[in-house]
Amino acid sequence: QFVLAQPPSVSGAPGQRVTISCTGSTSNIGGGYDVHWYQQLPGMAPKLLIYETKFRPSGVPDRFSGSKSGTLASLAITGLQAQDEAIYYCQSYDSSLKVVFGTGTKVTVL
Amino acid sequence: QLQLQEAGPGLVKPSQTLSLTCSVSGGSISSENYYWSWIRQSPERGLEWIAYIYNTGATYYNPSLKSRVVMSVDTSKEEFSLKLSSVTAADTALYYCARVRMAYYYVDIWGRGTTVTVS
Numbered sequence: 001q002f003v004l005a006q007p008p009s010v011s012g013a014p015g016q017r018v019t020i021s022c023t024g025s026t027s028n029i030g031g032g033y034d035v036h037w038y039q040q041l042p043g044m045a046p047k048l049l050i051y052e053t054k055f056r057p058s059g060v061p062d063r064f065s066g067s068k069s070g071t072l073a074s075l076a077i078t079g080l081q082a083q084d085e086a087i088y089y090c091q092s093y094d095s096s097l098k099v100v101f102g103t104g105t106k107v108t109v110l
Numbered sequence: 111q112l113q114l115q116e117a118g119p120g121l122v123k124p125s126q127t128l129s130l131t132c133s134v135s136g137g138s139i140s141s142e143n144y145y146w147s148w149i150r151q152s153p154e155r156g157l158e159w160i161a162y163i164y165n166t167g168a169t170y171y172n173p174s175l176k177s178r179v180v181m182s183v184d185t186s187k188e189e190f191s192l193k194l195s196s197v198t199a200a201d202t203a204l205y206y207c208a209r210v211r212m213a214y215y216y217v218d219i220w221g222r223g224t225t226v227t228v229s
Contacts, residue, residue: 051211051214099159
């Protein structure tokens with residue numbers, strides 16, 4: 001079952017800013033657990049993009065940023081580029097279900 | 111740089127047991143602060159966490175799969191394994207092995223994945 005809800009798709013023109021929401025509940029995001037984000041390019045394994053809600057691993061551009069408020073987490077991409085076309089997943093920990101993933105959002109660069 | 115590589119049969123018959131192994135290279139499976147995990151992906155279920163294990167052998171299973179899953183670790187071989195019993199077509203998926211940061215539960219390293227078809 002999907003515990004974390006994401007919009008199926010978002011789109012933007014090159015250079016624009018897009019945001020992806022991740023809606024959870026009080027047993028996961030709202031319960032104080034960190035949110036993490038992954039980028040999955042076609043035919044590839046997911047890649048860690050944001051960890052512990054707002055930190056970027058080495059090599060991830062600062063165009064990517066994460067935040068959280070209550071039961072809602074967000075990933076923002078500024079200065080959208082063609083290579084950002086991918087599916088993005090949020091992930092957290094749920095007190096009853098352990099590790100949980102979001103439904104995934106496809107980002108399209110117009 | 112630590113790398114993970116999945117191995118196992120790509121085709122499993124219904125009701126049989128799916129068995130996969132993940133080899134760890136470029137690092138140690140005995141590292142503190144990390145769990146070793148299996149995650150699968152399918153169009154129907156999206157990304158689904160299956161289980162994770164610590165180098166001591168302590169295991170944590172997804173409650174929805176717990177009755178059919180067994181994970182094990184062999185630190186001498188630097189590998190960990192997954193067994194999923196009584197498989198059905200619903201278990202057809204791309205299976206990833208992964209390294210999970212303890213306490214924060216994020217995956218910092220993924221294997222390339224291996225496709226398993228139940229038919």
